[in-house]
Amino acid sequence: xxxxKVGMSPHRVxxxxxxTGAQEYLADxxxxxxxxxxxxxxxxxxGRIVSVDKRAALAVPGVRxxxxxxxxxxxxxxxxxxxxxxxxxxxxxxxxxxxxVAAVAADxxxxxxxxxxxxxxxxEELPGVYSVEQxxxxxxxxxxxxxxxxxDELAHSNVLTxxxxxxxxxxxxxxxxxIEESYSFPMITHFAIEPHAFAAAPDxxxxxxxxxxxxxxxxxxLMAKLLGMPLAKVRVYAPDPGGGFGGKQxxxxxxxxxxxALETGRPVRLVLTLDESxxxxxxxxxxxxxxxxxxxxxxxxxxxxxxxxxxxxxxxxAERVVAKSQYTAAGPYKVPNVRIxxxxxxxxxxxACAFRGFGTPQxxxxxxxxxxxxxxxxxxxxxxxxxxxxxxxxxxVVPGDTxxxxxxxxxxxxAMEAIGWDTPLPAGRGRGIAVGIKxxxxxxxxxxxxxxxxxxxxxxFAGTSDMGQxxxxxxxQIAATEMGTTMGSVSVVMGDTAVVPYDQQTSASRSTVFMxxxxxxxxxxxxxxxxxxxxxxxxxxxxxxxxxxxxxxLPDRDVPIIDIVRAGLGKLGGEIIGNGVYRKEVQPDHxxxxxxxxYEFNCTAVELSVDDETGHITIHDHVIVGDxxxxxxxxxxxxQDEGAAIMGLGHTLMxxxxxxxxxRIRNLGAIDYRIPTSMDLPLHMRSAAIENEDGPGPYxxxxxxxxxxxxxxxxxxxxxxxxxxxxxxxxxxTPEHVWRSIRDARQSGSKLPSR
Amino acid sequence: MAERLTINxxxxxxxxxxxxxxxxxxxxVLRDDVGLTGTKECCVVGECGACTVLVDGxxxxxxxxxxxxxxxxxxxxxxxxxNEGQLNPLQTAFLDTSAAQCGFCIPGQLMxxxxxxxxIDEPSDEQIQEALAGNLxxxxxxxxxxxxxxxxxxxxxx
Numbered sequence: 001x002x003x004x005k006v007g008m009s010p011h012r013v014x015x016x017x018x019x020t021g022a023q024e025y026l027a028d029x030x031x032x033x034x035x036x037x038x039x040x041x042x043x044x045x046x047g048r049i050v051s052v053d054k055r056a057a058l059a060v061p062g063v064r065x066x067x068x069x070x071x072x073x074x075x076x077x078x079x080x081x082x083x084x085x086x087x088x089x090x091x092x093x094x095x096x097x098x099x100x101v102a103a104v105a106a107d108x109x110x111x112x113x114x115x116x117x118x119x120x121x122x123x124e125e126l127p128g129v130y131s132v133e134q135x136x137x138x139x140x141x142x143x144x145x146x147x148x149x150x151x152d153e154l155a156h157s158n159v160l161t162x163x164x165x166x167x168x169x170x171x172x173x174x175x176x177x178x179i180e181e182s183y184s185f186p187m188i189t190h191f192a193i194e195p196h197a198f199a200a201a202p203d204x205x206x207x208x209x210x211x212x213x214x215x216x217x218x219x220x221x222l223m224a225k226l227l228g229m230p231l232a233k234v235r236v237y238a239p240d241p242g243g244g245f246g247g248k249q250x251x252x253x254x255x256x257x258x259x260x261a262l263e264t265g266r267p268v269r270l271v272l273t274l275d276e277s278x279x280x281x282x283x284x285x286x287x288x289x290x291x292x293x294x295x296x297x298x299x300x301x302x303x304x305x306x307x308x309x310x311x312x313x314x315x316x317x318a319e320r321v322v323a324k325s326q327y328t329a330a331g332p333y334k335v336p337n338v339r340i341x342x343x344x345x346x347x348x349x350x351x352a353c354a355f356r357g358f359g360t361p362q363x364x365x366x367x368x369x370x371x372x373x374x375x376x377x378x379x380x381x382x383x384x385x386x387x388x389x390x391x392x393x394x395x396x397v398v399p400g401d402t403x404x405x406x407x408x409x410x411x412x413x414x415a416m417e418a419i420g421w422d423t424p425l426p427a428g429r430g431r432g433i434a435v436g437i438k439x440x441x442x443x444x445x446x447x448x449x450x451x452x453x454x455x456x457x458x459x460x461f462a463g464t465s466d467m468g469q470x471x472x473x474x475x476x477q478i479a480a481t482e483m484g485t486t487m488g489s490v491s492v493v494m495g496d497t498a499v500v501p502y503d504q505q506t507s508a509s510r511s512t513v514f515m516x517x518x519x520x521x522x523x524x525x526x527x528x529x530x531x532x533x534x535x536x537x538x539x540x541x542x543x544x545x546x547x548x549x550x551x552x553x554l555p556d557r558d559v560p561i562i563d564i565v566r567a568g569l570g571k572l573g574g575e576i577i578g579n580g581v582y583r584k585e586v587q588p589d590h591x592x593x594x595x596x597x598x599y600e601f602n603c604t605a606v607e608l609s610v611d612d613e614t615g616h617i618t619i620h621d622h623v624i625v626g627d628x629x630x631x632x633x634x635x636x637x638x639x640q641d642e643g644a645a646i647m648g649l650g651h652t653l654m655x656x657x658x659x660x661x662x663x664r665i666r667n668l669g670a671i672d673y674r675i676p677t678s679m680d681l682p683l684h685m686r687s688a689a690i691e692n693e694d695g696p697g698p699y700x701x702x703x704x705x706x707x708x709x710x711x712x713x714x715x716x717x718x719x720x721x722x723x724x725x726x727x728x729x730x731x732x733x734t735p736e737h738v739w740r741s742i743r744d745a746r747q748s749g750s751k752l753p754s755r
Numbered sequence: 756m757a758e759r760l761t762i763n764x765x766x767x768x769x770x771x772x773x774x775x776x777x778x779x780x781x782x783x784v785l786r787d788d789v790g791l792t793g794t795k796e797c798c799v800v801g802e803c804g805a806c807t808v809l810v811d812g813x814x815x816x817x818x819x820x821x822x823x824x825x826x827x828x829x830x831x832x833x834x835x836x837x838n839e840g841q842l843n844p845l846q847t848a849f850l851d852t853s854a855a856q857c858g859f860c861i862p863g864q865l866m867x868x869x870x871x872x873x874x875i876d877e878p879s880d881e882q883i884q885e886a887l888a889g890n891l892x893x894x895x896x897x898x899x900x901x902x903x904x905x906x907x908x909x910x911x912x913x
Contacts, residue, residue, distance in 0.1 A: 011850045018858030019846040019865060021793015021833035028792035109787070110757060110776065193797050193805055193859040193893050242795070242859025243893050274798045468857025468894045635853040639896055643856065646895035670802035670891070678887045678897050685898060 006477045006699055009635030010487045013472040014240065026197040026212050026239050027271045034199070035064055036109045037260060037270040038116035039253075040102035041094075041279075045663020046128030046141065046348040048093045049121060052102055057115035062107035064264055066119060072259065077226050078148075081218060081250040085144060086314040086351070088255045093126060095143060095313030096348050097664045098279025100253075105260050105268055128348035129158060130663040132287050132308045135345045143313055143346035160315060160344040163323050165591060167399050168337030173302040175293025179373040183366035183729045185713075186656035187285040187310070190355060191675050194242025195277040200258040201267035206233025207258055210269075212241045214249045214465045214506040220497045222251050223258060238495040244467035245647070246354030247281035249507055250317050275669045282657060283355035284318050285310045288366035293337075294374040298385040302337035303330045303370075307363060311344050312351035319344045321352070324439060325359025327592055331367050332397055332408055332437040332601055333389040348663050354507060356644060357709050360438045361651065368434040368714035369729060372721065376752065382718060383416050383433050390435070393694065397437065402596045406627035406702075408435070411690045412603045418623040418686060419605035426607075429620065430723025433605040436710025440703055441510040442594030444584040447501035448515060450479060450522035454573040456562035457489040460519060463503030464494060464511045469705050470636040471511045475519050477632060478698055482523035484550010484561050501579075509600055509703025512632060514582050516698040521580030529576050530561055533568035598696055602626045602707030604645065604715040606682070610723050615739030617653060617720065619682035626687070629695025629702035641687040641708035648712030649682070650675045656732050725752040762826040766791065767835030775822045781815070782806045784822035785832060793833040793862045797891075804890030807863035808832050814870035816889070833862035836869065844910045845869060848903035856894035864890045868904045876912050878904070 017023035042049075054066040069076045069089040076087045090099045102119050106112040129135040129143060135158040142158060149155035154162070199210040206229055213219050216238035224234045241248050253270060260268040272280060287308045293301040307326060311318040326342040375385040390412065391397050391404035412435060416422070425431060451459040460479045464471045476490040483490075493500055503515060527547040534552050535542040546553040550561045565576060587594045607621040624641045631637040654674045658666040667673040687708065693700025713731055720738065721727045726745040728738065745751045757776045764771050766789055775784050782799075785791050785808065794817060795805035801816040808817045809831040836843050842850070845868060855861045864887060871878055871886035878886065883904050892900065 009853065012853060012855060014858070015850045015853075015855050016842070018855040018861050019833075019842065019849045020837050021791070021862050023858050024792070025795075025859065027796065028786075030790075191891075191893055192857070193795070193803060193891060194857070195797060241857065243857040245893070271796075274803070470856070635899075639853055639856055639894070639899060642898060643895040646897065647893065669800060670798035671800050675891060675893065676895060676897075677889075677891060678884045678901070681884075681897055 006481050006632040007630070009633050010473065010477065012470055013476045013492060014466065024239060025194055025242050026199065026210055029199070029210065029239070031199060031201065031267040031269060034267040034269050035105040035107065035260070035264060036112040037103055037105045037257060037268050038112040039100040039276065040104065040116050040119045040121065041098050042101055042121050042123050043664060044094065044123065044125045045097045045130060046093060046095060046126045047123040048126050049090060049101055049123055051122045053120040056118040056120065057104060060106065060111050060115040060118065062111035063104060063115045064107065065105040065260060066102060066115065068102045077255060079222055079226055079251060079255055080315060081222070081317045082319055083315045085148065088259065096350055098276065098350065099313065103256055105264060125662055128663050130348055130659050132310050132345055135310070135347050143348055158346045160311060160346050161319055163326055163342040164340065165327055166339040168302070170302045170304050170337045170339040173293055173337040175301040176296040177294045177374060177377045178291060179370050179377060180291040181370055181373060181729060182287065182289045183369055185286045185362040185365055185731050187349065188283045188651045188655040189278045189657055189673065190245045190247030190281050192241070192243030192245060192247060195272045195274050196248060196252055196280050197271040198254050198257045199267060199269040200254065200261035202261055202265055203235055206235065207262065208235045208237065209254055209258055210237045210239065211254050212248050213238050214241065214244045214467060216465065216495065216497055217463060217502050218505065219251050219254060223254060226255055227258060236497040238465055240495065241465055241467040244465065245356045246358065246507065248467070249354045252280050278665060278668055279350050281353050282312065282350045284321050284352040284359060284362065286362035288363060290366045290370045292370040292374055294378060296378065298374065298378050298380040298388050300333055300335045300389050303335050303367065305329050305340045305367065307342040309342065309344055309359065309362065310347050312347060312349045314351040316351045316353035318352040321354060321359040324592055325363055328398065328437055328439050329363045329367065332391055332404065332435055334391050334395055349659065356647065357438060357706050358508065360436060360710050361648065361713060364436045364711050365713050365717070365731065368711060369717060372718050383412065383421055386433070386435055387412060402599070405598050406601050406694060407690060407692060408601050408627065411601060411625050411627050414688060414690060415603040415605040415623050415625040418625065418688065419607060419621055421605065428609050429607055430719040430721070431605065431607045432715040432718030432722060433603065434711035434714035434718060435603045438600045438706055438710055439596035440598045440600060441508040441514065441584070442592045442596060443586050444510060444514045444582065444597065445502065445504045446514040446518040446582045447503065448518035448522045448580045449501055450519060450526060450578045452483055452526050452565060452576045454566060454569055454575060456485055458483050458485060460490060460492045461500045462492060462494055462515050462519060463500045464515045465506040466494060467506070469640060470633065471515070473636060474512050474516060474632050478516055478519050479523060482520065482549055483526070509705040510597065512701050512703055513597060513695065513697035516701065517582035518580040520698045521582065522578040525578035525580060526576050530564050534564045537564065537567055598702045600626070600703060600707040602710050604711045606715045606719050608716065608719045608723060610720060610738060612742065615735035615737070615742065617733060617738065620684060622682035622685040624687040624708045626689055626704055626707040627702065628689040628691055628704050629697065630691050630693045630700040631689045632699065632701050637689055637704050638687050640705045642685055644706060644708030645685065645712055646676050646681060648709035651732060652713040652716045653733055721752065727752065760823050762823055764825055765829045767831055777823055779822050780818050781808070781820045781822045781825050782817035785817060791832050791834050795859055795862055804863040804867060805860050807866040807890065809866055809870060812873060814867050833865055836865060845872065845903070845907040848906040851906060852899045852902040854896050854899040854903040856896050860890060860892045864892065864900055871904070872908055872911060877908050
């Protein structure tokens with residue numbers, strides 16, 4: 001049975017439910033006697049709340065609660081994964097467009113919506129900061145009150161943190177060519193097709209919380225702290241999210257819903273609209289300046305990188321996004337001298353958070369742009385200059401830290417071969433190539449329990465969230481392989497903190513490695529128990545027995561594992577329970593708290609044409625090659641790589657959140673904010689994996705879910721320059737932006753010489 | 756309270772008499788009144804296609820249609836595709852090609868593809884892309900979805 005093995009692509013676990021409509025997402029759960037919650041917002045960015053008149057709202061039949069921050073415990077609880085900065089409801093003023101001023105709970109959705117419309121909020125628009133420039137201006141209004149930043153020397157500015165990394169001596173480095181350019185990367189929104197949703201209900205002397213969250217155990221911890229309850233009294237249900245992409249990593253509006261449920265004694269559900277989801281999460285935008293020094297052979301001598309990443313009104317996990325992406329800002333190269341200066345800047349905008357790539361595409365756009373500029377200045381091929389600088393397995397990228405863990409130059413060569421890099425370019429086309437690395441998780445802790453039941457079927461308990469990446473399938477493949485059974489005999493249990501043991505997070509493409517290893521170890525635990533069982537049954541020493549996956553090798557014969565288990569468990573039956581833990585400890589002296597568990601390395605190459613008249617870009621060929629170590633499920637790897645690539649084309653070609661002068665999002669919702677559709681795809685897209693079984697995960701695997709997105713924008717920008725002679729350094733490359741850039745370059749004579 | 760009307764709908768072959776609020780969309784009635792939650796809500800402005808159902812055989816964004824407008828209609832939702840637990844060839848094709856990732860858009864994709872295949876036996880790639888242009892997939896499993904539709908089309912014409 002081929003489906004037993006990893007490296008195959010069996011049907012997705014949960015696929016049947018997804019094609020029949022039976023998959024139960026949070027909004028599909030029927031709660032008995034539930035209240036419907038609805039948020040009340042005001043149409044401005046930063047605004048002072050003058051008064052809130054609830055009378056009309058309270059008069060709506062079926063309305064049970066109309067709350068403002070005055071109705072909450074005082075001081076109003078604040079929370080967040082990195083800083084305790086976000087209040088349950090706006091206190092005194094809104095900090096960003098869409099921050100809830102009040103919330104309603106009612107017996108029906110209609111009543112909640114009607115009451116929310118009838119809450120009368122009198123407000124006064126206040127000056128806010130909606131760009132990096134405004135946030136850094138002298139006398140700029142402060143996003144976070146200085147009293148909330150005790151002992152913080154930056155408290156009287158909008159700079160939340162200043163991060164510095166580096167090695168060597170940039171100032172002393174001598175270069176033959178120096179390139180200095182500035183780049184910008186816009187705010188974009190996650191646009192998971194499932195909007196965020198939350199519910200809570202009293203649960204005996206504790207509380208049950210449902211969330212579309214990626215990190216249920218971190219939510220459990222933060223909620224326990226906020227509510228003053230023991231962890232064991234906070235039960236988090238995390239149904240499979242309908243797409244997460246980082247936007248659902250962390251706590252959002254669960255505290256409000258939980259407090260409402262405790263107040264009313266009834267279940268409360270809050271399902272956001274897509275528009276409200278836009279106001280719940282976004283990618284960190286960035287302005288990056290890079291000064292790069294090259295010797296005449298194209299070796300990078302130094303990188304001097306200054307990044308301003310614009311966070312929102314509350315930090316969420318965005319400061320970590322900045323720190324982690326900046327740590328590897330110099331890319332997958334051997335650079336002897338590096339200086340990285342990164343500021344996390346607060347603004348009166350949607351709280352920015354994790355987003356697939358975790359800050360890397362922003363810095364990749366800039367650093368890869370300078371690699372191209374260096375190549376042009378030196379007359380070196382753009383792929384060649386990368387090959388000359390790339391680290392390969394065992395070589396440092398950040399000196400003293402996790403070295404390059406794959407055959408990166410080979411990965412680039414595979415992409416070059418696939419796109420036909422050295423073949424003649426068809427008329428009117430341009431090609432581009434770019435590389436990216438992202439650090440995976442720096443610490444980690446995953447527990448798994450695997451139960452081998454008396455009939456040979458298997459239950460796997462894993463606290464990962466399957467949000468489309470296919471974690472259930474991978475875990476079932478591992479368990480089926482190790483327990484010698486079929487995929488159909490394995491069930492993977494997730495999404496309930498009272499039932500499933502602890503898992504730190506579902507992010508950083510870590511689950512195959514961290515949870516996968518925990519499951520593998522739990523299976524090994526079972527195999528060890530079976531070995532002891534066989535020794536007892538056969539009266540032979542344990543050392544003469546080998547349990548290899550589903551087969552027990554006795555001195556005289558091989559038997560299926562289930563035969564030993566059945567005999568060993570005897571008349572009462574029962575099961576064998578295995579436990580596995582995979583842990584990567586905190587390194588207190590490490591700037592990130594730990595070294596990268598592995599790197600995701602990816603090379604993207606594209607061939608495209610640009611319509612001179614309209615500025616429209618047509619991608620004729622798009623190649624993605626990642627170093628996966630071992631693709632445990634090739635179809636899912638392709639789905640992740642190609643899906644990531646297309647998502648990357650979104651921020652490259654079309655997506656950006658547009659604010660007006662008052663900080664209001666002008667393109668709020670699906671009509672005005674476009675993401676790639678079936679009509680926006682490359683004419684041809686291919687992905688491939690380099691597999692050398694050199695990763696830390698089961699069977700030599702690494703994580704894969706972000707690689708295809710890391711350098712899309714850089715490869716496309718490179719190809720646009722190749723096709724048109726015009727270098728564009730501000731995303732997205734919308735037709736209008738491209739057309740204007742070409743026109744401006746022609747008028748100013750700054751076009752590059754044609755190839 | 757809101758005005759209500761009685762309507763008759765045939766949903767996945769089963770006739771139903773429903774007392775609905777006149778301002779409720781077909782999407783709301785299917786999910787909240789009929790209890791069929793396979794049809795998904797996302798953008799509610801007819802752009803994302805997550806709520807696609809068939810109304811008298813035509814694919815419709817159920818968020819844009821009032822339930823009362825569907826009075827007398829024959830409605831098919833994703834729950835109506837399988838027959839007594841047996842997946843139809845299109846559903847099987849979606850599994851075979853790993854087209855469903857997070858799965859939230861998949862009911863809508865399936866319904867748009869069903870409408871396409873009901874109209875055109877062997878659609879071209881361009882016709883498939885156009886037919887699914889109103890169904891957003893943020894996981895961007897578009898190539899796998901196209902492959903599934905092609906597989907199902909081949910099965911029909913074989």
